[in-house]
Amino acid sequence: MALTHRSSNLLRPFTTAVFSSTPSLRRPFSSSADDTTTITIETSVPFTGHKCDPPSRSVETSPKELMTFFRDMAKMRRMEIAADSLYKAKLIRGFCHLYDGQEAVAVGMEAAITKKDCIITAYRDHCIYLGRGGTLLECFSELMGRQGGCSKGKGGSMHFYKKDSGFYGGHGIVGAQVPLGCGLAFAQKYSKDETVSFALYGDGAANQGQLFEALNMAALWDLPAILVCENNHYGMGTAEWRAAKSPAYYKRGDYVPGLKVDGMDALAVKQACKFAKEHALKNGPIILEMDTYRYHGHSMSDPGSTYRTRDEISGVRQERDPVERIRKLILSHELATEKELKDIEKEVRKEVDEAIAQAKESPMPDPSELFTNVYVKGYGVEAFGADRKEVRAVLP
Numbered sequence: 001m002a003l004t005h006r007s008s009n010l011l012r013p014f015t016t017a018v019f020s021s022t023p024s025l026r027r028p029f030s031s032s033a034d035d036t037t038t039i040t041i042e043t044s045v046p047f048t049g050h051k052c053d054p055p056s057r058s059v060e061t062s063p064k065e066l067m068t069f070f071r072d073m074a075k076m077r078r079m080e081i082a083a084d085s086l087y088k089a090k091l092i093r094g095f096c097h098l099y100d101g102q103e104a105v106a107v108g109m110e111a112a113i114t115k116k117d118c119i120i121t122a123y124r125d126h127c128i129y130l131g132r133g134g135t136l137l138e139c140f141s142e143l144m145g146r147q148g149g150c151s152k153g154k155g156g157s158m159h160f161y162k163k164d165s166g167f168y169g170g171h172g173i174v175g176a177q178v179p180l181g182c183g184l185a186f187a188q189k190y191s192k193d194e195t196v197s198f199a200l201y202g203d204g205a206a207n208q209g210q211l212f213e214a215l216n217m218a219a220l221w222d223l224p225a226i227l228v229c230e231n232n233h234y235g236m237g238t239a240e241w242r243a244a245k246s247p248a249y250y251k252r253g254d255y256v257p258g259l260k261v262d263g264m265d266a267l268a269v270k271q272a273c274k275f276a277k278e279h280a281l282k283n284g285p286i287i288l289e290m291d292t293y294r295y296h297g298h299s300m301s302d303p304g305s306t307y308r309t310r311d312e313i314s315g316v317r318q319e320r321d322p323v324e325r326i327r328k329l330i331l332s333h334e335l336a337t338e339k340e341l342k343d344i345e346k347e348v349r350k351e352v353d354e355a356i357a358q359a360k361e362s363p364m365p366d367p368s369e370l371f372t373n374v375y376v377k378g379y380g381v382e383a384f385g386a387d388r389k390e391v392r393a394v395l396p
Contacts, residue, residue: 010233010293010316037063039333045262045291047272050250052257052286055275059267063335065111069266070326070341073103075348076127077323079136080296082352083126083143083157087300091360092143095172096157099127101264101295104322105230106131108269109198113277116193118166120181121200123158124230124294125170128200132167134160136355146362153365154373175201175208178227182214185225185285196224196280198273204235206249215285219256222284226276227253229287230263232294237307250289257283263290264320293320 039061047054080100086092099106102124109119110131121128126139134150142149143157151161161169168184171177181199188195201211206229218225229249233240240247250258257279261272272288279286293316297304304313330336384391 010312010320039063039066041267041329043262043265043268043271045265045268047268048250048260050248050253050258050260050287051255052259052279054259055271057271059271061267061270063333066326066330066333066335069107069111070323070330071344071348072107072131073266073323073326074345075136075351076100076103076106076130078345078348078352079126079130079139082140082356084296084300086140086143086356092157092300093145094156094158095123096143096300097124097298098296098300099124099294101316101322102230102232102290102292103127104266104269104325105200105228105263105290105292107322108266109228109273111266111270112273113196113198115165116195117277118168118181118184118188118195118197119200120168120177120184120197121170122174122177122202122205123170123172124202125158125160128170129160129162129167132162132165134162134165134167136352137358140356140359141362144359144362145364146359147365148359148362152369153362154369175205175211177201178205178208178211179214181227182218182223182225182285185218185223185280186221188224189221194281196226196277198226198228200228200230202235203229203231203233203240203247203249204238204243206231206252207244215253215256215287218285219253224277224280225285226273226280227285227287229289230292231289232292234294234298234307236298237302239307248289250287253285253287256285256287258287258289260289260291263292264316264322265325266322 041059041061043057043059046057077100080098083092083096083098087096106127115133119128119132129150130139137148138150142151142153142155142160145153145156147153151159155161158170158172161167168180178199178201181197184197188197205211215227231240231249235243246252250260259272262268269290276286276288295313295317327341330341331338
């Protein structure tokens, strides 16, 4: 009874108030005028702030952005469903943690920032990588341990990486990415480049001591660090209320401001991340708690149904699914027809199938690769003066 009572809080009102700044909005998405049309959406759930005034619930978007959200989330969803099948077929080995249900966090966050901003996350990293500009081929190649993968087949599911787009990887040690994320923020402040770092972690990692140590330093030095708790309500098979005395994770920073966000609403995530970036650049760290949900188990070895009911999972799918929310917005504004959206999903499925076929053709890494990328050789170190302009010494 306790589980049923608490899990009922996972369901939120689905209806979202929609307002248009342009009376003539209702026309097919194919119209080029729609690209510049502004639509104002009011989030269905208000933001809740801790030591800060929350941002407005009214979020500005455009037909182009909504259609992009739909395609990107449909692609992420399809990729994760395909990864499930590949794992069961033993083409993906080792650990594999799927992100389906949480796509709004990846898509909304990306819409609010640039590729110069940094993101670092835990091992549920496939969709974050895709959002940073990675390709399906690189994703599936890495999942199957092939040379064409984003980490040359040596990282696997938990260790996607794309430095040229500011993605500093998935990390397998629970909570270990948070101090690294604060280190990235330290470098950004040192370089004075007006960018921020997002360090993502789950509710299961929220009680890690290293998180609070890193947050303390980030607050002392006013680092542009944004700590994002992707609260999917279960740390492995343990419900949040059984693991945390205070599951209000946005308040857990104490002296650091926080914001609770509907993590199943891509536009709410976008608004929150925009707000957080502005705050972090001026005032230092902030915590965002994304109230989200995973449809799969913790990993592929977890059926996900022993500690929660099937009714709970289906209830969240029906009431809060991030892809369906965007679909309803698009249809309500007549930006596309149901058939057009289904055609997009068919195209995405074809893209995924083609990427899988190509990834299967990619060779396995050569055994000699086991000994590469362990130590850095011949890299050299330059020591600079305090002004960071004059080279003082060059070390071997």
